[in-house]
Every structure is written in structure tokens, then in C-alpha cells.
Amino acid sequence: MSTSGKINAVDLIVRKREKGELSSLEITSLVNGYTLGDIPDYQMAAFLMAAFLNGMNEAEMVALTEAMLHSGSVLDLSDIPGKKVDKHSTGGVGDKVSIPLAAIVAACGVGVPMISGRGLGHTGGTLDKLESIPGFSTQMDIGAYRRQLADIGVVMIGQTAEIAPADKKLYALRDVTGTVEFIPFIAASILSKKIAEGIDALVLDVKCGSGAFMQNEADARQLAETLVQIGERFDKPTVALLTDMDQPLGRRVGNWPEIAESVQCLRGDGPEDLMEVTLALAAEMLLAGGVAESLEEGQELSSQCIDDGRAMEKFVRLVESQGGDPDAVRNPETMDEQAHTADIRAPENSAGTVARIDARIVGRAMITLGAGRTTKEDDVDPLAGITLLVKQGERVPSSGVIARIHASSEDRFAATEELVTSAFEFAETVSDPGSRLIDRYSNGHWVNP
Ligand code: URA
Numbered sequence: 478m479s480t481s482g483k484i485n486a487v488d489l490i491v492r493k494r495e496k497g498e499l500s501s502l503e504i505t506s507l508v509n510g511y512t513l514g515d516i517p518d519y520q521m522a523a524f525l526m527a528a529f530l531n532g533m534n535e536a537e538m539v540a541l542t543e544a545m546l547h548s549g550s551v552l553d554l555s556d557i558p559g560k561k562v563d564k565h566s567t568g569g570v571g572d573k574v575s576i577p578l579a580a581i582v583a584a585c586g587v588g589v590p591m592i593s594g595r596g597l598g599h600t601g602g603t604l605d606k607l608e609s610i611p612g613f614s615t616q617m618d619i620g621a622y623r624r625q626l627a628d629i630g631v632v633m634i635g636q637t638a639e640i641a642p643a644d645k646k647l648y649a650l651r652d653v654t655g656t657v658e659f660i661p662f663i664a665a666s667i668l669s670k671k672i673a674e675g676i677d678a679l680v681l682d683v684k685c686g687s688g689a690f691m692q693n694e695a696d697a698r699q700l701a702e703t704l705v706q707i708g709e710r711f712d713k714p715t716v717a718l719l720t721d722m723d724q725p726l727g728r729r730v731g732n733w734p735e736i737a738e739s740v741q742c743l744r745g746d747g748p749e750d751l752m753e754v755t756l757a758l759a760a761e762m763l764l765a766g767g768v769a770e771s772l773e774e775g776q777e778l779s780s781q782c783i784d785d786g787r788a789m790e791k792f793v794r795l796v797e798s799q800g801g802d803p804d805a806v807r808n809p810e811t812m813d814e815q816a817h818t819a820d821i822r823a824p825e826n827s828a829g830t831v832a833r834i835d836a837r838i839v840g841r842a843m844i845t846l847g848a849g850r851t852t853k854e855d856d857v858d859p860l861a862g863i864t865l866l867v868k869q870g871e872r873v874p875s876s877g878v879i880a881r882i883h884a885s886s887e888d889r890f891a892a893t894e895e896l897v898t899s900a901f902e903f904a905e906t907v908s909d910p911g912s913r914l915i916d917r918y919s920n921g922h923w924v925n926p
Contacts, residue, residue: 486510486520493527501540508544512643518650525647525656533661538703539710541661545669546711548643552619552675554590557627560677560766561588564758565667567681567700568600570688570836570843571725573735574755575603575633577742580792581759583631584782587766590626590674591633592640596849596857599688599840601735604635609732609859611812613801629794641669660696664703668711678714678765680758681705685915686723688836694719694915701918716761716919720754724834724869726913727751731848731862733816734883737809743789748868750913756780757914816860816883819890821897823873828903831867831879838900839863846884846893860885863897869910873903 489503499507507524510516533541554561562582566572579589593615596602604615615635617625625632636645644666651657671679681704684690685697701717708715727748729738741747742755760775769775782788793803805812843849848861861884867873880897882890916923 486516486524490520490523490527493524493531496531498534499537499540501536501543504537504540505544508541508548508643508647512548512646521647521650522654522656525651525654525662528661529656529659535706535710538661538664538707542665542668542672542707542711545641545643545647545665546672548669549641549673550619550639551673552590552623554588554623554626554675557588557623559586559588559630561590561626561675562678562680562762562766563589563591563671563674563676564680564682564762565671567684567690567697568602569684569686569722569726570600570840571727571730571735571751572600572682572684572722573603573606573727573729573739574682574751574758576606576736576739577747577755577788577792578758578762579631579633580743580795581755581779581782581788582762582766583629583795584787584791585759585763585778586630586768587762588626589631589633589762590622590676591631592636592670592674593633594636595853598851599837599844599849600690601730601732601843601849603633605857605859606732606735606739607633607799607801609736610796610801611805613796614799617799625798629791629798631791631795633795633799636670640673644669660700660703663700664707667704668707672708672711672713676713678762679708679716680761680765681708681715681717682754682758683717683719684722685719686721686836688725688840689722698916698918698923705918706921714765716765716917718754718757718761718914719916719918721913721915722836724910725836725839725865726754728865728868729862730839730843730865731846731860731883732857733812733859734862734864736806737813740789740792740806740809743783743792745783750910754913812860813883816885817887817890818881818883819887819894820878821880821882821894822877823879823901823903824898827873827901828905830872830904830907831869831901832904832908833869833902834865835900835902838896839865842893842896842900845896846882846889848884858885861889870908872907
């Protein structure tokens with residue numbers, strides 16, 4: 478392979494433009510050249526668009542994932558006893574599942590090394606949620622990450638410079654060149670970061686519906702299949718659940734409000750839909766981690782460790798280990814009470830039950846309120862959020878109050894209220910919200926969960 482990235486890059490761009498295939502070595506040289514700065518943004522942008530328009534086959538996707546994975550450190554956690562399993566969600570509105578899930582799974586004896594991202598756009602990020610706990614730090618070097626995992630079985634941090642640096646650079650370029658929504662790039666981006674964490678197996682929550690990255694079910698299925706196939710090519714047992722994100726998950730949206738609802742979950746008092754998704758993913762992780770022999774057993778073990786308080790205690794230990802205030806999570810009401818609130822009422826003459834709450838509109842309302850970001854530099858208000866007091870299939874109370882908004886100040890309340898109201902659809906007849914679990918993909922097959 479030539480050492481001149483520029484000459485190579487043009488050949489490779491032209492080949493992709495003409496719908497040709499690139500070898501694994503060529504893809505590696507492209508990714509390495511770009512990460513090291515030998516290939517400029519304009520050439521990589523041209524390659525990204527050519528690939529976006531003409532597609533990549535499985536061998537190319539594997540090579541891209543491999544090159545991105547090895548652009549930084551690939552952690553080896555094999556000296557820490559037991560299996561380590563992580564979960565990745567494609568994200569959604571009210572999706573705080575990682576927080577109770579990590580505590581439940583670790584309390585059941587499977588290690589959870591979790592490296593997460595920040596929220597951008599209408600979906601929230603696990604890091605922003607965790608950082609709403611006073612004192613909680615998501616920055617840690619790899620030595621401390623390993624020690625905490627060995628010590629308490631769970632660690633939740635942000636992306637470090639050592640993990641898949643190619644992804645960081647490529648994602649920023651994709652973001653400004655219209656090349657984000659392409660399954661091979663999404664799969665390589667997610668898997669390179671997750672495999673670099675040192676996991677033994679991976680569970681994916683691929684969401685579809687109005688509040689999801691993939692709004693269309695066919696696209697979400699294709700992403701799930703691709704992620705599982707590529708994950709397996711790296712000898713990491715990978716399974717995907719396809720879950721519904723047409724409506725917000727749980728009743729609370731926003732950073733601190735989602736921590737408070739996660740605590741409710743860990744106390745066995747979480748909303749039904751959130752518990753359903755959390756326990757289904759926990760069962761998958763316990764099965765993959767070798768602690769349960771079946772998904773049924775995984776669900777039972779997860780429920781037991783919630784009922785006997787181990788899951789909540791594990792969460793408190795996680796918070797303490799990362800510098801957070803344990804009293805804040807033991808008594809979430811105290812932080813909630815610091816927020817200003819306003820009630821939102823159903824429009825006059827609306828029908829008596831909630832037929833649907835559009836997750837995407839709730840996500841937009843969350844940004845308006847100051848709980849989300851439109852650019853990476855935006856600050857978030859940790860207390861800002863929305864509580865959905867009535868959800869699909871429930872009756873509007875006689876007071877007419879359907880939601881409550883919370884924030885550190887009331888400045889943005891007026892702009893948010895109308896948006897929250899517009900997310901609600903009403904009907905006379907009660908509709909059954911049904912299950913949030915749509916399907917499960919593993920070993921090349923879809924099987925309803
Ligand atoms: N999440 C990621 O980590 N990468 C993508 O490309 C898309 C979503």
C-alpha cells in the first residue's frame with residue numbers, strides 16, 4: 478500500500494463512485510490515513526458520500542468496523558473475573574433504560590462496562606442524565622475504569638480519547654456532510670466503540686417509531702440485522718431487541734427526572750412499559766453473561782434483585798464510586814422539589830382518553846425547555862423535564878391536567894406548553910398501549926419475544 482494517502486484516496490473514491498468494492502487493506506488505509514490527518518476532510522467526505530450512495534457489502538462493513546476499532550485501544554478485561562456484557566440503544570425519548578439496567582445486571586453478577594454518549598437532538602444521552610446527579614463524574618481514565626469494574630461490577634463513563642478515535646472524527650464529518658443515516662456507517666460506529674470496551678457479548682435495543690433514530694420499522698429491522706451480523710463476525714455474541722419508540726418510554730423525560738424515574742424502577746415501582754423493556758434487556762444480558770440459562774430465568778433473577786433491594790444498593794454504590802451524592806438518589810423527591818413546575822391541561826372539549834403521545838414532539842419540547850441540546854456546545858438544565866401524568870389508554874382526569882413541566886426557571890415555560898399539548902392525541906374509546914417489545918433478532922432469525 479502506498480504511503481501517500483492522497484493518491485490512494487482518489488483511487489478509492491473513484492472506485493466507490495463507480496460502485497466498485499474496496500479491499501479490507503484499502504479501507505484500513507483510508508481510515509488510518511484520515512485519523513492521522515494524512516487524508517483531508519474533503520477527500521473523506523467524498524468517500525463517505527460515494528459509499529452512502531452506492532452501498533457497502535458485508536466484507537467492507539467488517540473492514541470498516543475493524544479499522545475504526547483498532548484506531549485506538551481495544552481493552553482487554555479478561556483478568557477481571559466473570560463475563561462482561563453491555564447494552565446499546567439506538568436512543569429515544571424517555572429512554573433511561575441503561576441506568577436501572579446496568580444496576581440490575583451488575584447486582585445479578587454480570588459485569589457491565591458501559592461507555593455512553595451525550596444527547597444531541599430530540600433524544601437524551603445517558604451521560605447528561607448521570608451528570609444531573611450532584612457530583613457524579615463520567616470522566617475517568619482507563620485504569621480507574623478497570624478498577625471500578627473489578628470492584629463493584631459496573632462502571633458508566635463517557636467516550637475517552639483512547640476508544641475508537643476514528644469514530645469521533647468520522648462522526649463529526651458525517652454530521653456535516655449528510656451521511657449519518659447510512660446503516661453500514663451506523664453499525665461500524667456503534668460496534669467499534671462497544672467492542673473496544675472489552676465486552677464478551679452485546680445486547681442491542683434498536684428502536685423504531687416517531688421518537689427513534691430509525692422511524693420506519695423496515696429500516697430498524699435492517700439496522701438490527703446488520704449490527705448482529707457484524708457483531709458476530711467479531712466473535713461477540715450479539716442479540717437485538719426491536720422496541721417501540723413511537724411514544725415516550727415511561728412517564729418522565731429530562732435528565733434529573735429520568736434519574737428519579739430510574740430510582741422508581743429500581744424500587745420496583747417503575748412504569749409498566751419501562752419495566753417491560755428494562756427486564757427484557759436484563760434477561761438478555763444475564764443469558765449472554767452466563768448467569769441465567771433462559772430468558773425466563775433472567776427475568777426472574779432481575780425481578781428478585783429489585784425486590785430484595787440489591788439493584789438499588791448497586792446503583793447507590795455506582796453513584797458513590799463516581800463521586801455522586803448518594804442521598805440525592807436515595808431521596809429523589811428532594812431534587813425534584815427544587816424545580817419550578819407548571820401544569821398542562823388538555824385542550825377544552827378534547828375527548829376523554831389519550832390515544833397517543835408523539836415521542837418526537839415531546840423530544841422537541843424537551844429541547845425547548847432546556848433539557849436537550851441542538852449543538853454539542855449547548856448546556857443542559859439538569860432539572861428540566863416533562864412528566865406525562867396521563868399516557869396512552871388512560872383517562873384524562875376531571876382536573877384536565879395531563880402533564881407537568883419542570884425546570885430551574887420558568888423562562889421557557891410559555892414556549893414549551895403549546896408544544897407539549899400538541900404531542901397529545903385524544904379519543905373517546907380507550908386504546909390498549911400493547912407491548913413495547915416488537916421482535917427479537919439472533920442467530921439470523923427474527924423471533925417474537
Ligand atoms: N450512534 C452512534 O454511535 N453512531 C452512529 O453513527 C449513529 C448513532
